[in-house]
Amino acid sequence: MIVAATLDGKIAKNSHHLSSWTCKEDKIFLRNMLNKGDCVVVGNNTYQTSLEFLKKRNCVVFTTSVKTLKAVNGSCLYVNPKNVNIEKLLKDRNCQQINILGGQQVYSWFLKNNLIDEIYLTIEPIVFGFGLSLFKETLKTQKNFKLKSVKKFNSQGSLLLHYTRV
């Protein structure tokens, strides 16, 4: 799971808000992670708003617009997680490093299904005061993680925290 949040734990002001507020070091980090990874999992909103960035990458896009799955082009697969075994799908496609990029619904799906091994959390030194949290409010779960490393990205104090599951 790769996510950028404000210091008050918001990933966006609303579901159409782009991540233009994150620092350039975070964007470089994200690109490097995607270059190393085998597959990106995103929701369709996130995919559409990041199309230029994602269209050449191996993407699994969560959507309810298909019943099971549909290959859109050579690199993008639309999948309805309600009717497809996602773990098996990703294993069959031989995906080892799977980068979960959001948005909130996709993060929540992976948390609920206990499939988050690592969290890369960038914390930008700003406050929105409102907006979307990392996970959906309806998710009644508690999970423990362990902090592996802290990296300071820049002089303003954007931080990259790396957690692994306990």
Added chain:
Amino acid sequence: MIVAATLDGKIAKNSHHLSSWTCKEDKIFLRNMLNKGDCVVVGNNTYQTSLEFLKKRNCVVFTTSVKTLKAVNGSCLYVNPKNVNIEKLLKDRNCQQINILGGQQVYSWFLKNNLIDEIYLTIEPIVFGFGLSLFKETLKTQKNFKLKSVKKFNSQGSLLLHYTRV
């Protein structure tokens, strides 16, 4: 502002949830801050649930149960922030280091009124997936801060982040 949150930005599961989930190092840090400070500002919920911890300290307690203000005992002052000039009150009482301990409504009041000079944010390495954010969702504001320091409290990776206003 002193606050402890989960890595998904939640300060409590609900308004009656105590901060029993924070690490002992954070509790020691909090006690040291209160010992150094001149005054604590809290909401009445937080005050009542932390009475043992707060009753001997100089407390300003936000509440709508009084019209303006009412001294409850030698150390506690009930104040209705709608009808009292809080900045003047705290200046008149010669408070320099004012520790704002929450809950969410009190944090939001200070953010909205642009009165937060510093944030001490403890991030525990757990996820609630739901609960109360640092600030009320109705608050439409954006503020920039600057990270001054990062301290790792323990081997699990509880972190103390210190921010100042820009």
